Amino acid sequence: MAGETLPGTTANDDADGSDRVVFHVDMDCFYASCERLRRPELAGEPLVVGMGYEAGETIGAVATASYEARAFGVESAMPISEALELLPRRTNADPTDPDAPDPTETGRYLPVDLDFYKDVASDVKAVLRDAADVLREVSIDEAYLDVTDRTAWDVVGEEADPPPSAAAGPAEARTLAEGYARYVKERIEREAGVPASVGVAPNMSTAKVASDADKPDGLVVVPPGAVESFLAPLPTAEIHGVGPVTERTLAELGIETAGDLAAADPDRLGDELGDRGVELFRRARGDDEREVTPTGLPKSLSRESSLPATGDDETKRETVAALAADVARRARERGCLYRTIGIKAVEPPFEVNTRARSLSGPVDDPDLVESVALDLLAEFAGDRVRKLGVRVSNLDFAETDQATLTGFDPADTDGVERDRGSRSRSIAPDDGGGHRDGGKLTDWVGEEPTHGSAESGGEGDEGAESGGEGDEGDDETGGGTPDRRSRRPGGGQASLGDWS
Incomplete structure (x- = not known):
């Protein structure tokens, strides 16, 4: 669709003529x-x-x-x-x-x-990973998806008489991108059981604004050609990166809306706000060239499967064996070794149990993943479960020799701490000197490191995403605390670090 605009929109060659399709998924009051x-x-x-x-x-x-x-x-x-x-x-x-x-x-x-919320978040994350090739996790309740390779801005149906958009926002014609966003929303609610709001736009900052525009359980689509007109009437506080300090500074300059900001003199904004002023000027015009990038190398790889509550041991073993094979395959595809193998078993209604065993060194061994996972599963023989998972963690992406496993006995339980109903701590074998070289499985679902962030319930700005993303940082909130959440004193908000 390069060079074209959708029915009901106007061309804007300056800013938002991108074919990129970005989703911002924000869980509602998670x-x-x-x-x-x-x-x-x-x-x-x-x-x-x-x-x-x-x-x-x-x-x-x-x-x-x-x-x-x-x-x-x-x-x-x-x-x-x-x-x-x-x-x-x-x-x-x-x-x-x-x-x-x-x-x-x-x-x-x-x-x-927190344990229960992480368990639900893992279900959300599984949907998002399946729905997008590129995923950036911001916090437990927020993520960006680049779905350009999965969908497009093409209008559904005949160009002469396109069906009207069923989403909120400026889109007048229904597009493939809107349909895919609705599919992702419905999957989250069906598979995780919680509602989400989704913003769809050609860039990250506009998608973020869009997801906040029709909460709760909203879907706002801002197609190319409509970005600047969508943003223009909004107060400056709605622009991604504008916190209370910047909002006051802009107000003193007579700038109250995104439209005012887009029409302002960028040189003057630069004098008042430095590089941030110019960046905000661009975002108010719908100009945001940042790419959706993952937050870093994963700390672990896991796969989970929900199933009707069952105590059938053969069903459980078959499920764990399949999950183990998939996790080991993903680890090999990513070129990483792992030092810890673990399982998760969720008993009805929502009792989360994890077990893990740390190895003597990093390995790439699918058969061992299955063997250890099944051995750990044996503790739950006869128990009814509604979800099972397999995880490898303490990942090593560096090229290194694998440790030899001479003497490793999968039936040996010395490397496992039994702790039903709570997170487990895996304990590596003693190296003979009283030291244990193992990691702890305190975050079963955490795979991508992020800054600590409070659960926003859909009202927080992206303060957790510091470093080059236009958030207010120390100037606004004292170290990147989410912007709007910090407009009132008081702390103690939940911090989960990793979202999955």
Whole structure:
């Protein structure tokens, strides 16, 4: 479609004539959505998930608040004590007490359960990895996908009478990109059980803005030729990289909207804001040439499979053997060795168990992956499971000689710490000097390193993505803390580091 524009759009040769298709996937109130997944009765209820919070207490901070809770003024990073003033606990609503709060103005408060959220996130990540050849994970609830090789901006149907777009945003005609985005959204909800908002655009910064534009459970499509007109009426705070300090500076310059920013003198912006000013000028015009790139080499490779809850040992062994073969194949394709082999078994309803064994050195041995995984699985003989996974970790991408495994006995359990219902720590064999050369499986689902980031529930800017991405960094938030989340004091937001 080079050189063409979609029906209902106007050409813009200056900025957004790209054929690239970028998705920004942002999970809606992710922690709250996870809690509703296992407790469906919470649907529609004002729900607050607190970090450092215990049931019935007043200490801690809001990690995320559902949209129903936000209607009462509850915000991420707010102290729990302050949130309780705005939204009392439902348990305190006694209909026989005239001084008790109105039940319709109360909410549910739950403590953070990071292990469970990571388990749900792994299901989301599996969909995203399958849907895109290039994936950049920002945090547990946010990722960019370059799907240019999977879809296109071509209009569906006859050019003379194209079907109207069913998505929010400026797109007037339905495109292949819109259909693929809807497919990804529906897969996330079907396979992970949680809603997501997706922004579709020719570049990263516009896709980010688009995913925020129709929350929750939204889909906004901004085709080439419509980027600048889509951005123009938005307040400057909506432009990716504009934090509260920059927003105030721009306001002092008479710049209130993205359109004002796009029409401003870039030299003046450079004088006031340095290189960031020029970069923001370009983004307001829809000009963002950054490529979606992975966040780094993986720390582990894993594959999981959901199945109807079953205690049949042969079914479980067949599943684990297939997963082990796939993980070993992926490791070989990426040219990496591994030092630790582990499994995950999720028992109904959501009890996550992991087991791992560390080897004496890095190997590339598919048969060993299967053997160790099946040996670890033996502990769950007869137990009903709803999901199984196999993982290799402590990866080594350097060219190196593999360790010899003389004397390694797959039946030896000295290298495994048994810890049902919690993350396991794998312990390497002692080297004879009292030292153990092993890694710990504290993050089963974490594969790509990212900066620590709070769960945003769809309201955070990309402060976790520091370093060349236009986020505010120290100038705005003290080290890249997510922008809008940091507009109020208080910390204690959840930090998961790796998202999967």
